[in-house]
Amino acid sequence: MDLKTLSLPxxxxxxxxxxxxxxxxxxxxxxxxxxxGKFRGMSGEKINLSDDDVINEIAVELLDVAQTAVTMMFVLEEQYNIDIDLLLNEHWEKLERKGYLSLK
Structure with a gap:
């Protein structure tokens, strides 16, 4: 299995x-x-960026989504005493159980 991790602060x-x-x-x-939507032409406006630039913008926005989701996990951990490590382990097990991930 090729494992790549992403850490956000x-x-x-x-x-x-x-x-x-x-x-x-x-x-x-x-x-x-x-x-x-802009990349797929769904907004009706003309795109003045190359496909590579648009894909880069998508990645930038996706990182903003990921950072905010990570921030929410920290909020749950700090303000509501949620055990993120336990939930993360359970999440990995669920992914393996559903066949999305093979840890072997």
Missing amino acids: RLNQLNPTLESTTLKLMEETGELAQVI
Whole structure:
């Protein structure tokens, strides 16, 4: 199995709440959808970027979504005492059980 990990930091210049992080996640997801819509010509506007530039913009927006999701996990851990390590292990087991991941 080829394993690649992605680590994102705990942001220390913010005081996120569950509600503010949820709203931010929705905002960032909307921006991702907007960029993909432009790339696919769904917005009706003419695209002045190369395909490579648009794909790069999609990746940038996707990282914003991922960072916000990670921030929400930290909020759950710090403010609601959720055991993220336990849940992460359970998530990996679920992925393996469903056949999405082989750890062997």
